[in-house]
Amino acid sequence: MKIRLLAVGQGMPTWVRQGYEEYAKRLGRDLRLELVEIAAGHRGKSADLQRTLREEGQALLAARRAQDHLVALAIDGQAWSTPDLAEQLRLWQGLGRDVCLAVGGPDGLSEAVLSQAGQRWSLSALTLPHPMVRVIVAEQIYRAWTLLQGHPYHR
Numbered sequence: 001m002k003i004r005l006l007a008v009g010q011g012m013p014t015w016v017r018q019g020y021e022e023y024a025k026r027l028g029r030d031l032r033l034e035l036v037e038i039a040a041g042h043r044g045k046s047a048d049l050q051r052t053l054r055e056e057g058q059a060l061l062a063a064r065r066a067q068d069h070l071v072a073l074a075i076d077g078q079a080w081s082t083p084d085l086a087e088q089l090r091l092w093q094g095l096g097r098d099v100c101l102a103v104g105g106p107d108g109l110s111e112a113v114l115s116q117a118g119q120r121w122s123l124s125a126l127t128l129p130h131p132m133v134r135v136i137v138a139e140q141i142y143r144a145w146t147l148l149q150g151h152p153y154h155r
Contacts, residue, residue: 001092001099002033002099003031003033003098003099003100004036004064004099005100005101005103005137005138006036006060006100006101006102007036007037007130007134008039008103009040009130010038010040016134019138019139020035020138023142026142027142028149031093031141033138033141035134036063039059041053052105052107053105053107053108054110056104057104057111058110058112060113061113061116065098068097068098068100069092069097069119070100070102070113070117070118071099071117071120071121072109072113073101073102073109073120073121073123073137074104075108075122077120077121078120078122079124079125082144086143086144086148088119089145090148103134103137123136123137123140
């Protein structure tokens, strides 16, 4: 199975790329984690933020295949413990299709993305820096996978 992390924003700091890559490479052959960066829309004094959000949403949706299971990372989503995430991962593997995790930009996800998502996942009630979300998601996917494998990493 492949999990594709669709994330708005490009040109992340080195520590973000290194952190993400460290956990993604630890996964076994049965689970691959792939990062797809989506260009962030224009934000400025005269920017139309609703238009920017719609365009980012269109780009996120265009980056997934129709058969992929879409999970929106959103503050109003379901909060999962690590064992809960491991169970979700097991269920996703049973779907027989790939999973896309959608991470919006500074203004979140468009209504189009939220409405097409089969699930919503909340990492925290806190507002997290979007670059850090990539590292957190990669580490938590790895941690959940190790639980399913019976690996002692989670202890």
